[in-house]
Amino acid sequence: MKKIPRSSLIFYGGALVFFIVVQLLISFGLLNAFWNTILRLGAVMAIVSLGLNLIYGFNGQFSLGQWAFYAIGAYCAADITYRWANLGSAGGLMVVLMIVLFTGAAILFLRTQLSKIRRLDALSAFSIYLLTTLILGYVALQIGKALDAPVAAALKALPPAVALQVVFFFAVILAGMLAAEISFLFGLPILTLGSDYFGIATLGLTIITKVLLDNSDTLLGFAEMKGARGMIGIPKITTWFWVFLFLIITIVVTRNLLNSSYGRAILSVREDEIAAKAMGIDVANYKILTFVIGSFFAGLAGGLYAHINGFLHPDTFNFIKSFDPMIVIVFGGLGSVTGTIAGAFAWALVLEGFLRLFLPEGFETWRFVVYPLLLLIMMLLKPSGIFGGYEIPFIRAVLPPNQPKRAEDLRSEDAIQSQEAGL
């Protein structure tokens, strides 16, 4: 068995201690409900921002669509647990599960097949994917509905509290996967755009999502989402344990991905697309891959967020709010995992916590004057963010040490040879 590196021990140990301390504070009532919520919000924000940092900070694609996938994840997970908790139906769970599995398999299959076609343009590929997904989605819907009753019966055999946790866990994962698949379909045509245009297109997605959610009861036909009145009755089951678990998983996955050949391929796209192509990197592929992974995290975070307050309102997913994760990663440091986590918790603690508490009554709105100002000062003093490119040893890639230079270089080798030949 190989030795576990010291940095990993420190990281996991530190994380465990942090978790236990906060958990004890909560259990003994030393941390009131307000701060408890703030901490959970911070962790959720850290997950969304890590996803965005992957897309913008590491892959270099300026995206304002992160919030849309967050919204999709939130509403998807909320709907699944709502149906289970209030109607005793596993329909939501089974339908989303089937859709995710069917379309996911179809996308993977099409991806291998379509890559054999030379220079297939993005829009044709997009139409093929969209048609296939729609047809399979419909089939999956019917199968999911049929599976509702037997699965619900099986889940009811479990103790109710456990069953709810199981449904919740799968709801969060499925929310992430649904967001990831939608991001794939959406990203396919628009990732061919240049970075700025991509940003605008993703902003469009955020606005579309908000409008659809405003009319979710009429346009989309989900009566329980209640459109612009806000969705209520979602079980409040996102505990500190769950957010912390998902945050650690997100950090470890991000770090493992970045410190691999695939991570370096993702970075090379940010550094220089043309050079990356010339070095054999399939740039289009890595752009979409990063976008999908980032959106997966957003969906996951959305699923967790939905179960914090037990209440969702489309205004939470307003496009103005979509700048929040952007601010977090710029503040923490673009391309720094450590900075993103610190930034997310700082955002929650300062903006949602302290300022809300300490600013006098009626002055909450000043928060939105204070933090743009903070950001402005930040940009002037340290444009690379608080952490810049710094990473804690656990996340940082291990590079071998520099080797000593050879005494003679290539040039002098040749020179010596030609001298000898001359003699």
Add this chain to the structure above:
Amino acid sequence: MSAANQPTPKAAETAAPENTLEIRKLSKVFGGLRAVNNMEFSIPKGALFGLIGPNGAGKTTVFNMITGVYEPTSGDVIFNGTNITGLEPHLINQMGIARTFQNIRLFQSLSVLDNVRIAYHPHAGYSMSDSIFHNHKYEVKEKELTERAVEFLSVFNLQDRLRETAKNLPYGEQRRLEIARALAANPSLLLLDEPAAGMNPNESVALMDLIHFIRERFNLTILLIEHQMRVVMGICETIAVMDFGERIALGTPQEIQNDQRVIEAYLGPGSAALSEKFKRKKN
């Protein structure tokens, strides 16, 4: 990922296998501009081939068509007997054509080591799920890959700069790193786009040595665009001259230096006669 991207080249009917690269009637039209017109040349295996011409003659466009950045309007690019016309750049690279750029394009804020390791990516040998779980296969392959990169960099005497950020290297070393990165992909044909641009005479001499060295060490065929005549005439065996998108001459450095059309392309109409007169006077 790599399995999904198998290139599907159609075999060329009559490609002489001893030619590493063959360009047949290659043309590129941008709107109304014929940037390259019926370009033809072939490079035998192991040759050092120069492509020269005045600014705007279309040399880099030819490069971009060979490497897949542009799709040719018409004509064929045959590489080792395979037609690679219109393939995507990353597939062309994986088939064994690597290039450097006129204005150095390193992965600026990455380390020197990572610049080389990225070139190894298509042959990383582990899947993405291996990397997410950091399993045994990942550990082994990653270690192997890193060791290979360190060893490779020491061939170019950059092993003392492994951890340095690429943009912090001095200009000459950046050029060297770019060539090293291109070679890390294990190509059989290397395209160098003005490698001596911005170099002083000493640095260009070092560069010429480097080019000779890598050709032998890595068993390469090299296609070179260059403006510094000292470099081109000094190392190339065959030279093609382009002007206004067309090939105006092809031959050894000696032949090219005495070619009337080449002299006129560089110095303007009538200059060939002048240079004749100048030569006679000197004799």
